[in-house]
Amino acid sequence: MGDEKKIPKTPKLDELDKGPWPSFVREIKRAAEKSPMSRGLLGVLERSYNEKVGHWKHGGIVGVRGYGGGVIGRYSDLPEEFPDIAHFHTIRVNQPAGWFYTSAALRTICDLWERHGSGLTNLHGSTGDIILLGTRTEELEPIFSELTQMGFDLGGSGSDIRTPSCCVGPARCEWACYDTLGLTYDLTMHYQDEIHRPAFPYKFKFKAAGCPNDCVASIARADLSIIGTWKGPIQVDAAAVTAYTKDGTDIQADVCDRCPSKCMAWDGKALTIANEWCVRCMHCINVLPTALRPGPERGATILVGAKAPIIQGAMLSSVLVPFMKMEPPYTALKELVGKMLELWAEEGKSRERIGEFIQRVGLGNFLEAIGLEPLPEMVAHPRENPYVFYEEYLEEEPTEAKA
Amino acid sequence: MAETVAQRKTDIGPPHYQKFLPPIVKQNYGQWRYHEILRPGVMVHVAESGDRLYTVRAGSPRLLSIQTIREFCDLADRYSGGHLRFTSRNNIEFLLTDPGTIDPLVADLNTRGFPVGGMANAISNMVHTQGWVHCHSAATDASGIVKAVMDELIGYFTTMKLPAKLRLALACCLNMCGAVHCSDIAILGIHRRPPKIDQDRLPKVCEIPSVVASCPTAAVRPKRIDGKETVEVIEERCMFCGNCYTVCPAMPLADALNDGVSIWVGGKVSNARTAPMFSKLAIPYLPNNPPRWPEVVEAVKHLVEVWAADAKKYERMGEWIQRIGWPRFFQKTGIPFTKQHIDDFRYAGLSYQRSVHIKS
Amino acid sequence: MAEAVTVEEVAEGIYKMVKDAAGVKKLKPTDLTKAMVEHFGPERCSKDLCKEAIRTLMDSGRCVYTYFGGSFIELPPKEDTAA
Numbered sequence: 001m002g003d004e005k006k007i008p009k010t011p012k013l014d015e016l017d018k019g020p021w022p023s024f025v026r027e028i029k030r031a032a033e034k035s036p037m038s039r040g041l042l043g044v045l046e047r048s049y050n051e052k053v054g055h056w057k058h059g060g061i062v063g064v065r066g067y068g069g070g071v072i073g074r075y076s077d078l079p080e081e082f083p084d085i086a087h088f089h090t091i092r093v094n095q096p097a098g099w100f101y102t103s104a105a106l107r108t109i110c111d112l113w114e115r116h117g118s119g120l121t122n123l124h125g126s127t128g129d130i131i132l133l134g135t136r137t138e139e140l141e142p143i144f145s146e147l148t149q150m151g152f153d154l155g156g157s158g159s160d161i162r163t164p165s166c167c168v169g170p171a172r173c174e175w176a177c178y179d180t181l182g183l184t185y186d187l188t189m190h191y192q193d194e195i196h197r198p199a200f201p202y203k204f205k206f207k208a209a210g211c212p213n214d215c216v217a218s219i220a221r222a223d224l225s226i227i228g229t230w231k232g233p234i235q236v237d238a239a240a241v242t243a244y245t246k247d248g249t250d251i252q253a254d255v256c257d258r259c260p261s262k263c264m265a266w267d268g269k270a271l272t273i274a275n276e277w278c279v280r281c282m283h284c285i286n287v288l289p290t291a292l293r294p295g296p297e298r299g300a301t302i303l304v305g306a307k308a309p310i311i312q313g314a315m316l317s318s319v320l321v322p323f324m325k326m327e328p329p330y331t332a333l334k335e336l337v338g339k340m341l342e343l344w345a346e347e348g349k350s351r352e353r354i355g356e357f358i359q360r361v362g363l364g365n366f367l368e369a370i371g372l373e374p375l376p377e378m379v380a381h382p383r384e385n386p387y388v389f390y391e392e393y394l395e396e397e398p399t400e401a402k403a
Numbered sequence: 404m405a406e407t408v409a410q411r412k413t414d415i416g417p418p419h420y421q422k423f424l425p426p427i428v429k430q431n432y433g434q435w436r437y438h439e440i441l442r443p444g445v446m447v448h449v450a451e452s453g454d455r456l457y458t459v460r461a462g463s464p465r466l467l468s469i470q471t472i473r474e475f476c477d478l479a480d481r482y483s484g485g486h487l488r489f490t491s492r493n494n495i496e497f498l499l500t501d502p503g504t505i506d507p508l509v510a511d512l513n514t515r516g517f518p519v520g521g522m523a524n525a526i527s528n529m530v531h532t533q534g535w536v537h538c539h540s541a542a543t544d545a546s547g548i549v550k551a552v553m554d555e556l557i558g559y560f561t562t563m564k565l566p567a568k569l570r571l572a573l574a575c576c577l578n579m580c581g582a583v584h585c586s587d588i589a590i591l592g593i594h595r596r597p598p599k600i601d602q603d604r605l606p607k608v609c610e611i612p613s614v615v616a617s618c619p620t621a622a623v624r625p626k627r628i629d630g631k632e633t634v635e636v637i638e639e640r641c642m643f644c645g646n647c648y649t650v651c652p653a654m655p656l657a658d659a660l661n662d663g664v665s666i667w668v669g670g671k672v673s674n675a676r677t678a679p680m681f682s683k684l685a686i687p688y689l690p691n692n693p694p695r696w697p698e699v700v701e702a703v704k705h706l707v708e709v710w711a712a713d714a715k716k717y718e719r720m721g722e723w724i725q726r727i728g729w730p731r732f733f734q735k736t737g738i739p740f741t742k743q744h745i746d747d748f749r750y751a752g753l754s755y756q757r758s759v760h761i762k763s
Numbered sequence: 764m765a766e767a768v769t770v771e772e773v774a775e776g777i778y779k780m781v782k783d784a785a786g787v788k789k790l791k792p793t794d795l796t797k798a799m800v801e802h803f804g805p806e807r808c809s810k811d812l813c814k815e816a817i818r819t820l821m822d823s824g825r826c827v828y829t830y831f832g833g834s835f836i837e838l839p840p841k842e843d844t845a846a
Contacts, residue, residue: 015694016547019554022516024466024536024546031468038468041536048535048544049693052659056539058652060830061840066413066821068828074537090537094417099489101423103476106487110469110476119469123489126532126580133466133537148412158834159791167491170433171424172448172456172498179433181420192414197818198834199792212674216491219679220585220672227674258717260676283675283717290437308579310646311619313749316585316679345793350613351650351833610789610831617832650832 007032008042012049031119037134038118040085044076062089062137064144068198070154071140087136088118091143092129092155094163094188094195097181098171099124108150116143126221127205128165129155153192159351160198161191166208167215175285176210177228177298178326184208186330200341201348201357211294212282218306218317223354224337225303225317226326232295233275234284240291241271255284299325302333304340305355315355318363322377339370425486425498427456443563444519445505457499459508461517462528462553462560465493466536466546474515482508492528492570494521520561524568526707527560529553531573532581534592539652540645541575542592542662543691549573551695552590555704566714567722569707570671577644585670587720588706589682590699595661597622597641598654606631609651617650619748642748664689664699668706668732669721680721683729685736687743709736728762768803773816776802781826781836789835792817 007029017025028045031038044055059073072090079086093109109130113119118134125131130152135143144154155163164187167173169180187206188195207218210228218225245251251266263277264284273284275295285292302324303317324332340354343366348357358366367374376382421429431450438448441457448456463471475495479487482504483497490496495517497508509519521527529552532538534545552571559565572583575592583589605614614634615623622640626633636647636654648654666689670682685706689698706720713735714723724732733740746754777795784790796813817836820826827839 012694016550019550020516020518020557021550021553022462022464022518023550024464025550026516027464027466027468027471030470033470045535049547052662052691052693053657054535054538054541056535056537056541058539058831061827063828065411065824066818068821068830068834073830074539088537096417096423097420099491100420100425100428101487101489103479103485103487105418105423106472106476110472113469121467121469121472122465122533123463123467123472123493123495124465126530126582128491145411148415151415151418153413153415153417158828158830160834165491168488170435171420171428172435172458174435174437174448176433185417185420189416192416193814196414197792197814197821198828199814199817201791201793202833214672214674214679217582217585217672219674220670221582254716258676281674281676286675287717290439293437308574308582308584309577310579310644310649311617313619314579314584314681316681349616350791351617613789613831646832652831 007039008046010042010046013042013046028120034114035117035119036084037088038120040076040082041088041118041120041134044078044082044085047078056088059087059089062140064140064154067154067196069157069160069196072157074134085134088134089137089140091117091132091135091140092125092127092157092163093132093147094153094155095124095128095130095165097166097184097188098168099128100171109152112143112146112150116146127155127162128216129163154196156195156203158198159200159202160196160204161194161200162203162205163195164188164191164206164208165216167210169208169210173210174289175213175228175282175294177230177294178210178226178300180208180210180226180228182328183226183326183330183333186328187334190334194341200345202351202353204341204344204354212280213286219303220306220316221308222306222317223304224340225306226300226333227303228298228300228326229280229323230295230299231297231323234273234278234295235293236271236273237291238270241288242269244288244291249287255287258283258287299323302336305353305358307353307355311351312356312359315353315359317355319375319378320372322375336370336372343369423486425456425484425500427454427500428498430454431456440523440563443525443561444522445509446522447502455500455502457502457505459497459499459505459512459519460490460494460521461496461512461519462521463493463495463517464546464550465528465531478508478511482511490528492521492530494528518557518561523563524565525559525561525563526556526565526569526571529571529573530581530583530586532575532579534575538575538580540578540648540656542594542657543575543664544693545573545575545581545592547693548590548664548696548699551697551700552703555700556707559707565707565711567717567719568673569710569720571703578649583667583670584681585672585679586682587668587670588703589667589670590703591665591667593663593665593688594643594645594656594658595663595688596643596656596658597636597638598645598647598656599658600634600636601653601655602628602631602633605633605651605653609634609653614647614651614654617646619644619646623647659691663691664696666699666702666706669719669724671719671721676717677719677722677725682721683724684744685732685738687741706736731762766807767809768807768812770812770815770819773799773803773808773812774819777813777816777836778820778825781838785838789829789831789837791833791835795836 122131166180207222302321306317572586666686667682
């Protein structure tokens with residue numbers, strides 16, 4: 001195998017093998033030293049660079065037995081010219097929470113991918129999975145079997161719960177307001193069936209961010225965004241604040257003037273915070289990490305509905321629960337999500353994300369159906385239009401009847 | 404065969420993350436006190452226990468060969484007890500306990516062509532999609548533009564000289580697998596021609612009601628052609644989203660002449676200071692010009708430079724634009740404002756200027 | 764109380780629906796579940812039972828999941844026919 005290493009000529013791609021930023025072309029060429037499929041990729045990609053169009057076809061049918069997610073089928077539209085890459089399926093492997101690895105674990109994945117695939121990967125895919133990029137249909141079952149022997153499993157794809165992911169959280173961040181890795185692992189295990197067997201109108205993503213900085217972009221990218229926050233006063237180390245001024249930090253300009261709720265005052269000596277006005281945006285804590293910390297009573301804000309444009313336009317998640325304690329076994333969260341999923345599975349249209357579903361039925365009706373009370377924290381402002389629905393109304397008492 | 408079936412394991416989930424945490428992380432889990440950025444790409448986290456964990460962050464092309472991953476593994480074995488992690492923006496991080504290993508590791512990474520940086524007021528690695536490497540609906544390549552842009556902007560990755568963080572992202576079509584819609588600068592592949600219907604194939608492979616329902620503007624309508632149920636596209640209603648193609652492979656949109664790239668600015672996901680924001684359209688169309696997309700690289704570089712020169716400290720792209728206003732954004736950047744910049748989809752009216760607050 | 768139907772009976776019902784719809788309409792798990800609950804009656808057939816029935820069809824390979832913008836349940840096709 002691989003005796004005749006015919007690496008195709010790629011004058012266009014070679015231009016991207018140059019320059020200071022690490023090159024993906026170099027990566028494909030490295031893989032091509034061993035993999036005919038990666039050699040094929042160089043050929044197809046050079047062709048795309050010449051023609052300015054892609055050469056991949058839908059491939060919606062392949063998978064491993066019993067699962068409806070985890071494999072993205074892909075075929076070349078030039079199979080005669082590039083037979084080595086006629087199939088180019090992707091495997092999504094559920095990453096360990098927080099993307100921590102040992103070299104030993106990563107090497108076992110590399111070895112598997114050398115035996116069964118192109119030798120190309122993405123670390124990581126947009127949703128968070130380890131992406132094994134490019135294999136043939138007949139390799140899928142052997143790959144799955146070896147992966148599970150190694151203790152890995154496939155992630156989500158299609159109309160299922162997608163692989164949950166999270167920020168680095170308490171593993172290496174003092175701002176984590178709950179255990180993002182713990183929650184992510186817990187949810188991933190809790191929803192194994194729903195991750196592997198699509199049973200919903202469309203995809204559903206969880207992302208766990210430890211604080212309002214939202215390093216996993218959960219508010220933009222997750223149907224359910226769990227963003228860490230706290231209650232009560234920011235913890236202040238007054239001496240450390242003063243120390244910053246000696247390093248040239250302008251507390252007034254860099255901290256107080258940038259505070260969105262203008263709840264901070266600096267008199268040249270001490271920083272005072274009117275905590276009841278704080279919106280917990282993180283700016284002051286970001287600027288003064290050794291001096292300020294989130295308050296000790298911690299939890300998360302639960303938001304719902306973010307998505308990219310397809311179909312009805314892009315959305316950001318919006319508040320569903322302003323503050324929820326985040327402690328194992330996360331019963332309140334799972335009960336809430338369970339009700340939401342059941343309602344959306346029952347009444348959502350095909351390819352309708354939960355955010356679009358909520359827009360269609362109305363947040364008020366959605367809340368009623370899942371048993372949540374409406375709160376002013378859920379809206380930027382109350383309605384501006386007077387077209388109000390009322391299901392209940394008063395009727396005149398039939399006064400005569402009594403007499 | 405029967406034996407293999409019996410052994411088949413399913414629904415085991417990912418390995419537990421605790422198996423992969425370095426000992427210092429396990430010991431100080433949830434007990435970090437503060438952190439400091441020591442220099443570009445290097446930071447220290449200090450635990451309540453006094454333990455110090457050093458992180459060295461390097462950029463990667465995300466598309467990695469197993470050979471390069473093994474190289475990272477070798478580095479981890481040599482410098483960080485075999486422990487490494489990846490970030491949500493495709494950077495690789497080595498977690499060190501001995502500060503003496505920082506310099507050798509940084510030097511080693513640089514020699515191998517992996518730049519160290521991407522922290523604090525810098526450009527971090529670009530989030531991006533698959534493009535022509537793997538995607539069927541791509542309107543442009545992803546890795547190629549990212550490489551060309553980062554070659555130009557690498558100096559902002561390896562330093563911390565910008566007013567604030569700058570998050571770049573690329574998605575190769577409107578599906579936005581890279582969810583670029585909340586980035587400081589987003590590069591978005593766009594189609595500009597309606598789907599070309601393969602009328603022979605469509606009735607065989609596509610379900611007419613699903614295709615019709617997939618269109619957000621009702622441009623796709625059922626039609627009987629030569630006795631076969633198929634669809635037609637009302638071309639003036641089509642805004643090239645590609646949604647029909649996702650449910651029906653017989654309606655490809657790719658068009659070498661007209662596909663290209665649009666540039667969006669001012670989005671953010673962090674809640675710091677201002678609320679999260681969507682990116683807004685800056686440049687409606689730039690041509691696909693592989694292999695190095697010079698027009699796109701120049702446009703992105705220009706936007707970074709205009710912002711960097713004018714923004715105040717901690718002012719992200721969107722916050723800077725909020726302060727100066729959109730008219731001045733177009734003035735300062737020299738980008739022409741066109742019909743395409745004005746929204747005409749749902750709730751378009753909310754984006755009109757509904758006041759006389761106009762800077763002279 | 765009416766006697767519950769067995770997983771096998773529900774699986775057969777689902778299989779028949781999928782088979783009859785082949786080439787005409789792509790069915791989602793929720794379409795099949797709703798149809799089975801209606802067919803057998805909610806007191807005899809639950810959503811969980813349908814889920815189990817779908818799983819047996821998938822595990823045995825009689826049906827497969829497919830993806831066309833969304834996920835569907837279909838008979839196993841010949842590879843590449845739809846691509």
